[in-house]
Amino acid sequence: MGRLLDVRDLFAGYGPIDVLRGISIHLDAGENIGLFGPNGHGKTTLLQTISGLVRPTSGTITFNGADITTAQPPKIVEAGLVQSPQGNTMFGEMRVQETLELAAFSRRARGKRNDNLRRVFGLFPRLQERGNQRSKTLSGGERQMLSIGAALMCEPGLLMMDEPTLGLSPRLKEELSEAIGKIASDGVPLIVVEQDIEFLLRAADRLYLIEHGEAVQEIDRANAPDHAEIMELYFGKAGA
Numbered sequence: 001m002g003r004l005l006d007v008r009d010l011f012a013g014y015g016p017i018d019v020l021r022g023i024s025i026h027l028d029a030g031e032n033i034g035l036f037g038p039n040g041h042g043k044t045t046l047l048q049t050i051s052g053l054v055r056p057t058s059g060t061i062t063f064n065g066a067d068i069t070t071a072q073p074p075k076i077v078e079a080g081l082v083q084s085p086q087g088n089t090m091f092g093e094m095r096v097q098e099t100l101e102l103a104a105f106s107r108r109a110r111g112k113r114n115d116n117l118r119r120v121f122g123l124f125p126r127l128q129e130r131g132n133q134r135s136k137t138l139s140g141g142e143r144q145m146l147s148i149g150a151a152l153m154c155e156p157g158l159l160m161m162d163e164p165t166l167g168l169s170p171r172l173k174e175e176l177s178e179a180i181g182k183i184a185s186d187g188v189p190l191i192v193v194e195q196d197i198e199f200l201l202r203a204a205d206r207l208y209l210i211e212h213g214e215a216v217q218e219i220d221r222a223n224a225p226d227h228a229e230i231m232e233l234y235f236g237k238a239g240a
């Protein structure tokens with residue numbers, strides 16, 4: 001099986017100081033990966049850089065064998081690399097269904113708009129119920145569903161999610177966890193950023209611990225220490 005995504009020795013940031021400092025991660029065909037680690041250490045920046053929204057200062061990003069290090073964001077989405085962003089970025093006057101339909105703007109996704117809309121509504125019946133509602137009136141959990149739904153409308157060949165359960169109740173978290181499991185078993189490869197390691201271990205085959213803009217540890221679920229040990233590794237280091 002080939003390598004779907006290869007990030008090598010990547011440096012990137014927002015000013016003179018790099019947030020990402022030589023990070024390398026990869027994702028092989030057929031696997032899902034998780035990213036965790038303390039706040040402010042570059043997880044979101046990594047996803048933004050892969051999406052083309054933050055420009056790398058050095059290093060390479062290869063997706064499906066193509067070098068996308070300097071590609072523009074629309075081109076990256078067109079290639080099938082899609083991010084469902086962290087936080088509230090797309091919620092306004094537009095109605096839920098319109099938001100989803102508009103998300104299928106790329107050439108790759110346009111023809112599959114109706115199929116994908118059905119798929120998103122199947123996954124998140126709540127979005128269908130709220131189809132006519134303005135997206136700014138959605139609850140936190142529903143916004144997260146819309147954000148993931150919009151990403152699915154892009155027909156992703158690799159879907160990146162940034163803290164999809166941040167701030168959600170345990171019940172909603174469970175609901176999202178199930179939906180994310182379904183997306184994965186549908187054959188969409190995933191990169192999931194999460195603080196909740198138990199959640200991550202359910203969704204991902206391999207985890208990377210991100211600290212100071214580097215992947216400092218790689219954990220294979222198959223021969224992983226149990227999650228208590230991972231917690232200790234994480235909190236032990238984060239608290240040190």
Ligand SMILES: Nc1ncnc2c1ncn2[C@@H]1O[C@H](COP(=O)(O)OP(=O)(O)O)[C@@H](O)[C@H]1O
Nearest residue numbers: 014015019037038039040041042043044045046
């Ligand atoms: N748009 C931005 N402009 C300037 N600095 C930023 C911006 N976004 C994030 N940062 C800084 O980059 C560092 C890494 O942030 P981030 O990638 O969001 O970390 P994480 O997702 O791991 O919490 C932090 O110090 C943060 O303050």
Ligand SMILES: [Mg+2]
Nearest residue numbers: 043044045086
């Ligand atoms: Mg973040």
